[in-house]
């Protein structure tokens with residue numbers, strides 16, 4: 001896959017959002033940007049807590065913000081995640097599961113590293129194959 005202008009726009013939005021992360025313990029700042037159907041972009045940052053287990057990732061913060069703006073399952077089209085680590089970073093397992101509830105398997109995921117300038121592209125389906133979805137529940 002190749003970066004599209006929309007992917008680049010998402011990376012810029014995630015990079016801008018990342019400046020507002022709250023990561024005093026790990027110093028691992030993350031910015032995320034979701035593209036909703038229609039082109040609206042919603043951002044999120046990681047928010048740590050002194051009770052470490054209460055930390056919430058940037059991806060889930062972006063998603064919950066989008067849900068608060070009316071996002072319905074299947075209605076986000078792309079995600080960008082931006083970090084400044086030693087390598088490109090992908091969403092954690094918890095975020096992959098939460099994202100899979102609202103995105104399709106072919107939803108684009110753009111992972112950008114500010115330190116190296118490297119960008120990798122993948123999809124939600126590649127990050128979480130055989131995911132547990134609402135269809136997995138008994139009816």
Ligand SMILES: [Zn+2]
Pocket residue numbers: 057058059060091092093094095096
């Ligand atoms: Zn996460």
